Amino acid sequence: MNRPLANGEQATHARETLLAAERDHLLDCPNAEFAIRLAATFLDGILLYLLLSGTQNIFNALAEQLPFVPPLAEGSSPSQTAFWNSRLSDILNYVASVTKVSIVYLYCIWPSLRHGGTPGKLLLGLRLIHSDSGHSMPLLALLFRELLGKLSLVVGGSAIVQGMWELSPLFFLAALGFGVALVRPDRRTAFDLLSGSLVKRLHTGAA
Amino acid sequence: MILLIPVSPEVPANHRPTFWSGVILALVLLIAYFEASSVIDADNKYIDAVQNLKEFNEKGSAAKVENYLSHRPLLRLAPAKEDWDIRRLMMANFLHGSLPHLSLNLLGAFAGARICTTFMPFLCTLSIFMVAGTIGLWLSLLVTPQSSGFIPHLGASAGIFGLMGAYYVYNFQFRTKYFFWFPSRHGQIALKTSWFFFVDVILLEIVLSTAQLFPDRLDPVDHIAHVAGFLGGVMVASGLRAIQKWPGYLQTRGEFIFWSKLVIPRLANPYAAPADAWLDLLTINPYNDAIKIKLAELVFAQSGNLSDEQIARIVRHFSPTFIRLNSEVVGACVKECVSAGRPLPRDWLSRLPYDSVIYIAKKMTQPPEEQVYLLRFLREYQQLHPAGSDLKRKLDQLTARLGGTDSSSATEANRA
Numbered sequence: 001m002n003r004p005l006a007n008g009e010q011a012t013h014a015r016e017t018l019l020a021a022e023r024d025h026l027l028d029c030p031n032a033e034f035a036i037r038l039a040a041t042f043l044d045g046i047l048l049y050l051l052l053s054g055t056q057n058i059f060n061a062l063a064e065q066l067p068f069v070p071p072l073a074e075g076s077s078p079s080q081t082a083f084w085n086s087r088l089s090d091i092l093n094y095v096a097s098v099t100k101v102s103i104v105y106l107y108c109i110w111p112s113l114r115h116g117g118t119p120g121k122l123l124l125g126l127r128l129i130h131s132d133s134g135h136s137m138p139l140l141a142l143l144f145r146e147l148l149g150k151l152s153l154v155v156g157g158s159a160i161v162q163g164m165w166e167l168s169p170l171f172f173l174a175a176l177g178f179g180v181a182l183v184r185p186d187r188r189t190a191f192d193l194l195s196g197s198l199v200k201r202l203h204t205g206a207a
Numbered sequence: 208m209i210l211l212i213p214v215s216p217e218v219p220a221n222h223r224p225t226f227w228s229g230v231i232l233a234l235v236l237l238i239a240y241f242e243a244s245s246v247i248d249a250d251n252k253y254i255d256a257v258q259n260l261k262e263f264n265e266k267g268s269a270a271k272v273e274n275y276l277s278h279r280p281l282l283r284l285a286p287a288k289e290d291w292d293i294r295r296l297m298m299a300n301f302l303h304g305s306l307p308h309l310s311l312n313l314l315g316a317f318a319g320a321r322i323c324t325t326f327m328p329f330l331c332t333l334s335i336f337m338v339a340g341t342i343g344l345w346l347s348l349l350v351t352p353q354s355s356g357f358i359p360h361l362g363a364s365a366g367i368f369g370l371m372g373a374y375y376v377y378n379f380q381f382r383t384k385y386f387f388w389f390p391s392r393h394g395q396i397a398l399k400t401s402w403f404f405f406v407d408v409i410l411l412e413i414v415l416s417t418a419q420l421f422p423d424r425l426d427p428v429d430h431i432a433h434v435a436g437f438l439g440g441v442m443v444a445s446g447l448r449a450i451q452k453w454p455g456y457l458q459t460r461g462e463f464i465f466w467s468k469l470v471i472p473r474l475a476n477p478y479a480a481p482a483d484a485w486l487d488l489l490t491i492n493p494y495n496d497a498i499k500i501k502l503a504e505l506v507f508a509q510s511g512n513l514s515d516e517q518i519a520r521i522v523r524h525f526s527p528t529f530i531r532l533n534s535e536v537v538g539a540c541v542k543e544c545v546s547a548g549r550p551l552p553r554d555w556l557s558r559l560p561y562d563s564v565i566y567i568a569k570k571m572t573q574p575p576e577e578q579v580y581l582l583r584f585l586r587e588y589q590q591l592h593p594a595g596s597d598l599k600r601k602l603d604q605l606t607a608r609l610g611g612t613d614s615s616s617a618t619e620a621n622r623a
Contacts, residue, residue, distance in 0.1 A: 010575035017608045018572070022565050024601065029562075039393035046210045046387055050411065057414045123396055202562060 023134035031187045032126050032201040041153070044107075044120030051103050059096040063089060108146050112137060121199070131188075131198040145195035152177045152191070210387065211407040212318070213374075216325050217382040217397045217494050222459045228329045229321035232336070233313045236363055239301035240309050243284060247304060250281035250359075276357035288348050289356030293341075300340035302361040312363040319370030326377045326460045332370065335443050339369020343436025347429050351419060360429065365436030371408050372440025375400065376448065380497050381458050409437050456497035462488050481505075482517050489524055499524050500533060503540040510547050518544060519552040530563045538570025545580040545587075557591040561598055564588055582609060 032040075111118055116127040116136055130137055137145070152174035159171035177190040192198060215223050257275045277290065285302055286295040303309040316336075323332045343365025382397040383404055398404075416430035457463050470484045482505055485498050492498075502521045506513065513521075522544070530537050544551055564585070571581040589602040 010578065011572055014572040014575070014578055014581070014609060015569065017605065018565055018569050020608075021601065021605045022562070025561055025565065028597070028601075035391055036393045039389045039391065042389045042394075043387055043396070050210065050406065054411050054414050057411070061414070061417050123398065124393065 023129075026127060026129055026200055026202075027134040029127075029200040029202055032199040034181045034187060036124055036126065036201065037121075037181070037187075037199055040118070040120040040124045040126055042120070043123065044118050047119055048104065048107055051107065052100055055099055055103060056096065059092060059099075063092055108150070109139075109142060112142055112146075113139060117199075125202045127200045127202055129198050129200060131192075131196050137195070137197055141195045141197065145191050145197055148177070148194070149189070149191045211403070212386045212388075213322060213404065213407070214384045214386050214395070215322065216374075216378050216400075216458065217384055218325060218459055218492055219494065222325055222461055222492060224321040224324045226321060228324050228332060229317035229319075231329065232320040232333065233317045236301055236303070236309065236313055236316055240303050243302050246280050246284055247302075250279055253279050273355060273357065276355055279357060279359075281359045281361075282357065285359035285361040286344065286348060287357045287359050288351075288353060291345075291348060296341045296344055297337055299344050299359070299361040300337055300363055300366045303363070304361060308362060312367060315367040316363050316370075319367045319374075322374050323370050323377075326458070326463070327373070328460075331447065332373075335369055335373045335440055335447075336363075336366040338443050339372060339436045339439035340366025342439035342442075343368065343432040343434075346435035347432035351429070351431055360432070362429065362432070364429070365432040365439075368409075368412070368433045368436035369440030369443070371404075372437040372442075373444035373447075375404055375408075375437075376441055376444040377453075378404075378458065380455060381495070409434065412437070456495070456501060457488070458495050458497075459492050462491050462495070465491055482513055482521070486517070486520050493524065496529055496533065499529055500536050503533070503536040506540045507536075507543045510543050510549055515550060518549050519555075523552055523555045525555070527560050527563045530559075530566050534566040534570050538567050541567055541584055542571050542577065542580050545583050546577070551584075551587065553591060556588055559588065561601065578609070582606060585609070 108118055111122065112128055113136060115122060116129060118128075121128060128137060129135065130141075156171055156174035156178070159174075180193070181187050181189040186198075188198065257272065257279075260272075260275070282290055282295075284295060285299045286292065303312060320329075320332050320336070323335075327335075340363065344360050344362075347365070348360055378400045381400055383400045384395055384397050385403070385407075386395050388394060412430050412433045415428070416434045419430050451463070452467075453463055454466065457466055466484075466488065470487070474481070474484070482502065485502055485505075488498050489495060489502075499521075502524070506518060506521055510518065522540070525537050525540075541551065543549075568581055568585065571584065572578060585602065585606050589599065589606060592599050592602065
């Protein structure tokens with residue numbers, strides 16, 4: 001005969017049961033259509049662009065300050081000042097690059113681990129889950145998926161912008177990676193298949 | 208702002224922004240441009256002539272060049288750092304130096320004036336445009352480092368950002384519909400104004416305006432005027448709201464007129480129930496989540512003072528989106544109804560999606576001794592769905608897993 005649970009255990013048990021019910025429900029939700037996944041990627045692109053261009057502008061403004069740093073301006077020879085300005089400029093560029101990479105990681109990876117999708121996906125009511133369990137994606141699989149997917153987007157996008165699609169095999173590979181979703185009944189891209197992920201549609205977007 | 212276009216506040220169709228106020232403001236700017244075009248042409252020729260003077264390239268002749276620049280034709284209409292007055296500051300809101308400058312600002316003026324019609328009459332919109340624009344231009348004159356004190360400042364963008372500031376104040380608690388250039392119905396989304404409007408409209412401008420303070424920056428856009436205009440619009444709109452005594456939970460002008468002209472006088476009558484007044488407001492604007500939250504809190508705090516019909520009307524307004532974004536409040540309201548034995552409307556319950564039920568249920572797990580109400584709610588929902596369906600199967604599993612964990616059911620089992 002099962003003993004009744006203590007109060008604290010009851011609350012935990014109820015929460016875990018509801019979370020499990022939510023995960024089961026996620027697996028039953030329809031797979032997201034290609035159009036809305038593309039819209040979510042578009043929205044992510046816009047939000048990421050705003051973040052990255054804002055960051056770049058902050059570092060550009062800081063870089064403008066470099067010639068005015070007082071210890072360098074007073075009592076140093078011009079060549080010494082130029083040397084240290086150049087060093088500081090390199091350090092600033094390095095910090096800017098690290099900050100931007102961190103922003104991309106925080107934007108693409110952390111929300112997917114924690115909440116089940118990038119901000120664009122979450123705002124449009126999509127969830128990225130593991131296809132077997134319905135849980136959030138594990139970190140390595142997620143990194144692999146995001147790296148491959150974003151690289152393909154960059155390659156494909158550059159090829160389109162430069163008009164080189166008829167020459168670049170990489171463009172065709174990238175297009176194939178995404179185009180697979182148009183023909184598959186479960187709407188999974190090649191990156192979804194390789195990483196074991198699914199994108200589900202929960203609700204219409206409002207946040 | 209070009210990437211995420213605010214189209215409208217999230218309001219019913221009959222409250223959506225109208226075109227005509229945007230068209231009128233755009234026409235005024237267009238007419239002003241053509242009226243001033245002769246002065247701008249003359250100014251351009253004057254500047255070309257000054258730049259061809261030998262003093263322009265000679266060292267030590269800065270004072271002579273400044274003297275020439277102080278007589279440029281455009282300073283009759285537009286202000287500069289060393290030569291300004293209130294009349295020209297106000298006129299500069301309607302002047303533009305070139306067709307590209309005008310074109311961009313026409314779009315902005317149309318969008319800004321249009322979006323403000325949801326909560327303001329046109330004359331208020333125009334006043335905020337002029338006052339905020341004047342403040343923006345004036346601050347930009349004072350603060351921007353420039354190579355000459357006789358460079359005119361002109362353009363409608365400070366006023367346009369003032370309209371954005373006014374919109375931000377009036378729609379802060381609510382959502383804005385955005386279009387983000389995706390060519391399908393998926394290219395529209397409703398986002399919280401407090402966060403996204405700030406990021407989309409003004410955050411980048413704040414960053415770029417700090418860069419404008421460095422004299423070597425060559426960006427021709429007056430970001431300081433934009434930020435100052437936005438802040439001016441925020442200040443003027445806040446003052447206007449204070450004078451109007453506009454309650455924070457009202458979104459549209461229709462709601463405000465109804466509230467101030469019909470409800471407030473009636474509330475002097477002690478027999479008038481506020482629940483009915485708020486339900487009437489929701490009839491005007493069913494998207495108003497602030498009022499729905501108030502009603503849910505009212506049910507939680509005073510369900511005994513409400514009739515079954517009032518509670519049913521209130522609960523029917525809890526849409527899946529509202530439940531997802533405010534599940535804490537809805538969970539408390541539903542728990543109160545179940546514990547007090549007040550019936551939830553069956554039509555609402557039968558239409559409720561399963562994930563909305565999960566959102567509500569998650570907020571009903573505490574305290575553990577009240578989980579019996581969670582089970583009652585789930586069983587009520589379960590009874591409305593046909594046997595043999597997938598949903599029924601999931602609900603059966605869920606209630607079975609939850610069923611043996613609450614102390615009340617354990618006590619009932621022991622008594623049995």
